[in-house]
Each structure stands twice: as C-alpha cells, then as structure tokens.
Amino acid sequence: MAKDKKPRRPRAETPKGFRDYFGIDVTERKAMLDRIAEVYHRYGYDPLETSAVETVEALGKFLPDVDRPNEGVFAWQEEDSDWVALRYDLTAPLARVAAQFRNDLPSPYRRYAMGPVWRNEKPGPGRFRQFYQCDADTVGAASIAADAEICAMLSDALETVGIPRGDYVVRVNNRKVLNGVMEVAGVLDPADPSKFEAERGIVLRAIDKLDRLGEAGVRALLGEGRKDDSGDFTDGAKLSNAQAEVVMRFVSAKRRVKDDFTRWSARVEKNSSAKLLIASDATDRRFQHVLGKEFTSWPEYGLWNDAVVEYLNDLVAGSETGLEGVAELLEISNQLASQGYGPDRIVLDPSVVRGLGYYTGPVFEAELTFEILDEKGRPRQFGSVAGGGRYDDLVKRFTGQEVPATGVSIGVDRLLAALRAKGRAGAGMDGPVIVTVMDRDRMAEYQTMVGELRSAGIRAEVYLGNPKNFGNQLKYADKRQSPVAIIQGSDEAARGVVQIKDLVLGAKIAESASLEEWKSQPAQFEAARADLVAEVRRLLAQGEG
C-alpha cells in the first residue's frame, strides 16, 4: 500500500536542557521566595527586575575577536547591531544597572532580585540550562558591616523558610587571606600581579578540589602533579616543598585548628558544669584567651572563630593584604556575634574558596548540615545552598570609578529540594472540590454550586469533560487530588438534596476495607442542597485536622 506523504508534525518537546514546572513545583517555589522576599524587605532591600536580555558587551564575558560569543551564554546578533544574550546570573545585570542609574539610585543601594538565569552548558542529569536565582546585594557600601548584614540576613532567610538553627551554617572566609597565603608562599607578587598567574591558577583549582581529592591529592597538584584513577596525569604547580607547605597549612587550617583545639582542651581544667575553661598547662597562644570564658558548644563552635583568626594571623604574617583579610574576618565575626549571630550559625572557615573570579574580600557560603540519602542510598551532607561575597570591581568596568559591592545568591532549586527533604516545603497540593455532571441540561445548577463554594473561599470546579462516562469523572477527581465530589442527578434535584462523596476517606477505605464495608459506602452521604457549603466546609476541616 502506498503511504500518504503527510507533512511531518512538529515534535512536542521541551528543548534539551530545559524543563517545565507544574502545579506544586510552582506554588512551593513561590511560597519560599515570598518568605525570603519578606526577610529581604525587612532589611531594607528593594526589589529590582532587570530585563532577561543584556548586551554581550555589558555581560562582558567575551573576547572581541570571537565571531559568535555563545560560550556559556545564549547569544544572538540584533539586526545590523549589537550582540545580545540572556543573562547568566543576576549580578552582572545589577552592575550594569548600578552604573546606568547611578545618579538616581540611593547610595548605598540595597536590592534583591529573583528570577531565571540561563547558561548555555551541556545539559545533564540535574543540570539545567534555565534555573532560578534569588540574590540580595548592597552596592556602594565599603564597610564590613555590609558583608555582616548579608550574612545575618542569609541566616534569617534560611530559618524563615524552614531550615532550623543547627541544620545550617554560614561559612565565612576572605579572599585577601588567600592572597596573603599566595604572597607568603611566593606565588603572588603585589608589585606585579600578573607574575605566577599560571601557578596560582593551578593552586586555586587544586584548593577548590579539596573535598574530592583530599589533602594528599591537593599536595600532589601543588608539586609535580597527579595521576588520577583513570591514569590521566594533571600537571602540578611545581612549588618547592617550603612553598607547598605554606599552602597546605592553609588548606588544612580547619582540620589543624580543630585537632589542636581538641588536644589543648583535653588538658584544660574545667569548672563543674564543664562550661568554663579555668586553666591549662598547654602553652598554645591561640587558645590562651579562651581561659575564663564561658561557651555553650564544645568543641566545634565554641570560640572557634577566635582560634581560626589566631591561626591565620600566624600563617599570613608578612603579607599586608593577608593580615588585612584576617582583620576583616575578625571584624565580621565580632559584628555578627554582637548581633546574636554566634558561631552556632556563622563560622569562619578558611576552606571556603568561592569559584567566581570577581570576589575581592569576604566570601561566604551557606551549607546545610543535615544528612540526606544520595541516589545510591548512601547518607551524605546536603551541602551548599547559597554563596556570595564582596566584589569591588564589577561596576568599575562601566564607570571607571571603584564602587564597592557585596551580596549573596541563593540556589533556589537546591534550597527547595532541601525543604522537601525536611518535609517543610508546604502543605501539599490543595485539590479542588469537583461538582460532577450527571445531567448535562442542569449545567446551570452545577455552576451555581461551584459559585457558592467559591464565594465561601473553597476551591471548586464543575467537571467540564464529556460527562457521559461517570467513572471518568471520578478518575478525573482522583487525578486532581480532589478531597470531595458532589453528585446531583435529577432524582436528588427533585428531592432538594445532593450526594457528597468524601474522597479522602474513600481512598482510605479502598486501601484497607473489605468488599462488605466498601459497599456500605460510609464515605458518601446525602445532604440538603441548602447545606452544601456547610457540609463541604465541615469535611475539609476534618481533612486538615
């Protein structure tokens, strides 16, 4: 048989790497963002919604000699005009706005922004090319108080959406400390920052991989290089042993301070409640100031920040930048502590090295510390859900004048996933009451019923499919997760009554009941038409109870 040659029908497919959000995915995210926006608002931040499209020039990621600058972004050329692109984050547009509207905006300018961003990256499992960010930034404030405020606000935001204290920690570090370490190790010359750039690149990437490679792996990359499990060899930074040792003291700072402190505190004389350190025969200078102070959490957080500061001060001694960074760390820690954000919430952590190149001072990261099961059923820490820091050079690109700025970006999808893992994402889907259609000619009466229910604030709808097969109507109600179905045939109408079907109870009975019980149908009852709204309201209230 000859086939008809029909024009091919278009494929109904979400483009590769993109996705659609249905129902509860939209409402739960919205509820979370609304709560975060309330916190940002209370801190004095104003909303800003920039256009999704920016000129490539303003995004500033591209080399002028690249013909089509679509590396990492979705870009296209305007007719006989500029290249434009979808924004890849919310910070670059803020820098553009801060420069463009610098004469109109208040200074400092506190703003928050929530919305999708786009990345032209290879899609993969869990890796999407459009996703939400939720940022708050302060432009025009040079003081550490601005960074401290962002950290406090991030902490408040996490608790407000439902991450309880103790389940998260905001880790704080400072880029200047890292630069100081580089200086001390001899791979950064303040007089000529372009020197040793290749070495520093290798060192930074190595530090960023600490979680995955461990200290030994990082150490190998600081030296000659490292062969991975597959046999591939990665060239190292070829630092001398002395140089590598400096970097490793930084890399392992967290572990060493913890080890030292645990050892030291084991030799400390405590008072009866074990909350006051009275005396120690140990001589570690870093911990002497702890004596006589009271603390609540032992040994992880209590006084941890002070000890870290001491450790880092030793490490970067000789680098002005490094010492400035440590002083800023102490300052941010003190300011936050005096506002009640102690080390149970905000902790100094030298291992925080945010990937983005543009940070110039404090950097921070919110980590959720509770465990979830990964795809293979193994427990693992949930991990990072937000990060940010100070970036004093972004606006300068446009204006030539330095404009200090600091801010944070919350990973919306990850935080929502965390709330779901904790069962705190929301009350679940709120299915509508379904008024079924027994008799097509009486549609007006069914619509009057839903009208009454809606006027009483109850979500309700009339079945609008083909009503012939009543089973389909109940299947529909099931798919809609309806709590209640209303049935009124001509017999009921004549008697002035309706049948009310409790679908929640019905589902429970269907799961567990015998045929006899099923037949008695206690989940369905008759009510006077005039009592429709009251009876439905009563049933819904039961469901919530």
Next chain:
Amino acid sequence: MAKDKKPRRPRAETPKGFRDYFGIDVTERKAMLDRIAEVYHRYGYDPLETSAVETVEALGKFLPDVDRPNEGVFAWQEEDSDWVALRYDLTAPLARVAAQFRNDLPSPYRRYAMGPVWRNEKPGPGRFRQFYQCDADTVGAASIAADAEICAMLSDALETVGIPRGDYVVRVNNRKVLNGVMEVAGVLDPADPSKFEAERGIVLRAIDKLDRLGEAGVRALLGEGRKDDSGDFTDGAKLSNAQAEVVMRFVSAKRRVKDDFTRWSARVEKNSSAKLLIASDATDRRFQHVLGKEFTSWPEYGLWNDAVVEYLNDLVAGSETGLEGVAELLEISNQLASQGYGPDRIVLDPSVVRGLGYYTGPVFEAELTFEILDEKGRPRQFGSVAGGGRYDDLVKRFTGQEVPATGVSIGVDRLLAALRAKGRAGAGMDGPVIVTVMDRDRMAEYQTMVGELRSAGIRAEVYLGNPKNFGNQLKYADKRQSPVAIIQGSDEAARGVVQIKDLVLGAKIAESASLEEWKSQPAQFEAARADLVAEVRRLLAQGEG
C-alpha cells in the same frame, strides 16, 4: 598633549526595547498577579511555568525555507542542532505541553501561567520587546461552559484586583458568526475554504479597523478601495454592493441594534417604575420577547444580549456555521446570566474580532470603560486589558487529534496602568526606618537597634555609606522615603536615649512652616533607648492613620 589610548569601557545600557523594573513597579505588579492567581486557584486552575525557550518547530510560526527564522521572535541555532527561540506568548507553550504530557495531565486541564514573553519587534514609545502576560486556559473541554467559566473568572479577577463593577465590561463574540457572515456574503465556501482567501483577508483587516476608519472607511475597503489622508490608496476587496451590504450589516450591528432598540422602546408602554415593558405597537420581532420582563439598566444593557442574538440570527440565516455561532452566543450569555454575570458585566458584541488567526469559536475581550486623559490631555476610554477565545486546532498540530481549548490572556502592564490611574495599585512604597551612624565605633549598637526593629516586624536599616557627612545620611533617608530616622551620638548613648526624627511630619513642616517653626523642630524628639521600638511603632501607626 597625547591622549592615553585606553580600551573603551562597556556602555551601561538596557538593550533597545527592554527595560528594568525598580521597587514599587515590581511589588505592585506582584501584588496584582498574586490576587489574580488566587482567583484562578479558586476556580481550580493549576499553575504551569514552561521554559522561556521553545524549539522554533514547536512555536510553529516559520517557513521551512527561511534561513534564520527570527521574524517576530528572538531565535538562535543550537550548536549543530535545532533552532530555538524565546516564547512570544504563553499559549503556544501550553499547546506544546498539552501534547507532550497528554497522558499525565488531567483532562480537562485547567492551567494558569504568568511570566514574561518576548517579541522581536521594532521598539517604540510604550512598545517593549519583553512584557508580562497572565493567562488562564482550559484544554480538553469542548463545551461552551468552559468559555463561560473563563469569562466569569476574568470578571472576578478584574474586580478582585480593584476594577469596580461598572468600570469594565467583558465583550463576547463568536468567530463562527463572522464565518457565517462571510458565507452569506459569498466570500466563504464551506466546501472549499481556500477560495476567496485574499478577499476575506481584506475584509477581516477592514473590520478590525472599524474603530479607526469608521463605517464609511470600512465600506470603501469592502468595495474598490480607499485613499487615506496621506494620499496612499489601499486596494479593496471589490465585493458587490449586495455582498458589501451583508458585511456592513455585521459591522454596524452594535449601532443598529442600539438605534432600533432605542426607537422601539420609545414607543413602549412602561409601568410606573419604568422597569417593565408592558406593550408596544411596534412590530420588531427582535424585541417582542422583551415585553413583560423586568430589567434594571436602560437602554444599553438590559436585554441587549437577546436583541443582538435575534439580529445576528437574521443576518446569518442560511449559514449552518453562522447559526451555530449565534446559538453559542445565546448559550454563553444564558449560562453567565444564570450564574449572576448579567449584561452589566458581560455583553455580546459583534464588533469584537480578535486579531489572532487561531480562534475557532467564542472570542472575548475585557474593556475598561472609564476615561483617562491621553498624552495630549484629551479624555479617552481606557480600552482593552484582556482578550481570549476558543482555539480548537493548536494542540492538533502536534498530535493530529483535535483537542478543544479556550482561554484568556491579561495584559499585565496595561491592567497595572489602569489600577494606577484609578489609584488602586497599592499603598505606595514602604520606606525603611533609617538608623543613622553618628559614631562609627558604635556600629554594633546601631545594628542592635535595627535588629530590635526588625524583630518587631518593622522594616529598618542602618546607614552603610560613609557616615562622615551627616547631611548625606538625611538625603539618603529622603531618597529611601524613610518615615523615621534614629540618631544616637555618644552624648545620647551616655544618657541612655535616642533622637527620633519624624521625617513625614518634617517634610510637611518644611513645605509650609516659617523659619521660626522650623527651628523649633517639633518633628524630632528624644526617647529612652528602651522605648525605641514602641516609639517608632507609634509614629508609623500615626502615618497610616
């Protein structure tokens, strides 16, 4: 002097045709959309958020032989792969989703969507290339009840956001009536719909221009053509006089029914309250059924819908499609009236011809009827803020099976502009309390103050700019529209007090007071530090009163 040749700095500019939304523009739109979403939710509609990017194939606007299909949309080619584009509306993505997920979605599927869409059009004053839409649609319901529900919900949504009854009207028409008119006029052959396509195109465009050209202008375009004011000549459809007369009876339907009804009713005997038509010696069949009925609004809306139906029935007699369309009009009008949505809110109007080609049945449009002043200060009706209709063929493109669908799209920017024109867009900007910095070393205390205020639910911030110039701090507070500023120097701190400056009252005094009054500064007073929150709360409550 030789100039340094520096690399050019990037321009800080929003791309042409795009814009940024600041502060109140974001919050007012959000508040409006939140209220609309509540209405949609109560009607049983679920949110859907599709990706911003669609394959060009799924959008389906383009010819296969066009090399770069960027006509009207922003499109680009994926690496060695499909052309993709930013969505230009929210309906095309819904059709794609309805086809793609047809086995998982409930049927009928009621969904709402809110978000930006993009159009690659020449930007102009008030014409932007990214704007918001807010849609609600039902996919899979063939019955007129689905269209009636959309109209009722649109009416509820408008009232919920703050357009009072009487200030808007939802006009309803039906594409089938127009097709019936075309058939009767002999420019549509049901057996061969491709015949007379060119003529119909001219007729449709002419009808769509009724507002601008008037009846005479439309008539000219139906015949030989029309010369406009500039002298340009537009070719007409070259219909015969008889053909043109049929179309003109349709074009002028609204005016004629109104004229006839006014004439007729003037000869009607009324009862004492002038609300009951008792008898008439006129013989117009269209109005006979009105006798003995009570109505409330005279003569525009009372019984208007019935009269329009009679008029159109006469007009399309002989066209099966046309009569079907009129029957659907009557049906939608009756259903809505029985739900209480009478002709004071929803009115049949043959002049509604929605532009989009894909409508197949009922079409509707929400118009705001109050007057605003245009840019030249002349009063004019606000006009259309929403429109929609039934489109039964959009999903079929993908699946080959007909899937009935109907929906509405609200023009978010226009509706928000209307709310602003009516002073109903919101309570205005809620500026933060500013705690000024008199003494940089006491930052911790200032932060404690804002912390206390925030804990009491009061929006508050500490000044984070350079605190040296106190005048700048007050200028900043002014720019932020702060209601209250807090001042505490070391003197006040020592005495355990704060200065509280009522900036709202201060601004009033500055406007009207003499220098003497100004100097007495009643807008600033001293309060005990412990009373800070209570005093600020008292001031803010006054401001609201």
